[in-house]
Amino acid sequence: MPLLAITVLGHDRPGIIAETTGVLAAVGLNIEDSTMTLLRGHFAMMLITDGDADAATVEEALGGLTADGSLSASVRVVPAEQVVSRGSAYLLSVHGGDRPGIVSAVVAEVAKVGGNITDLTTRLAGDLYVLIAEVDLPASADPATLQTALGAAAATVGVDVTLRVLESDDL
DSSP states (O other), X not given: OOEEEEEEEXXXXXTHHHHHHHHHHHTTOEEEEEEEEEETTEEEEEEEEXXXXXXXXXXXXXXXXXTTSSEEEEEXXXXXXXXXXXXXXXXXXXXXXOOTTHHHHHHHHHHHTTOEXXXXXXXXXXXXXXXXXXXXXXXXXXXXXXXXXXHHHHHHXXXXXXXXXOOGGGO
């Protein structure tokens, strides 16, 4: 069976994760990969699951969660792909005053060297904007050169940036 990608979005309340994962277990799905977070009081969850249930069965099973309209859920088939690290893992952190363009300015530099962002989180705490990203850099990328380019990009949007090797202990 192909993998299923499931997203659940809506107003946060206690129990969403327990209820959703309970439904998935009841239809025989195993959660292989997931991310869950709160975005300004809104719950967002994405899961990759494996099992014998098809997309229509899972959507129907999730119907109880979405019946009152406070949550939406979608299910789609995705191909199984081999997850392969392309190089070395780094932690990118950005902080400074909030303004438009911070994310695009910084991540564009990562993309220019063929880096892949494998996880990214941003938060606004008052006027302080914080971005934390895990970055997979290819062997051909020079981290020192990237750090210089990131610094220049960060200066254009008035933030500070650091790039450091992500040790396995950090994970």
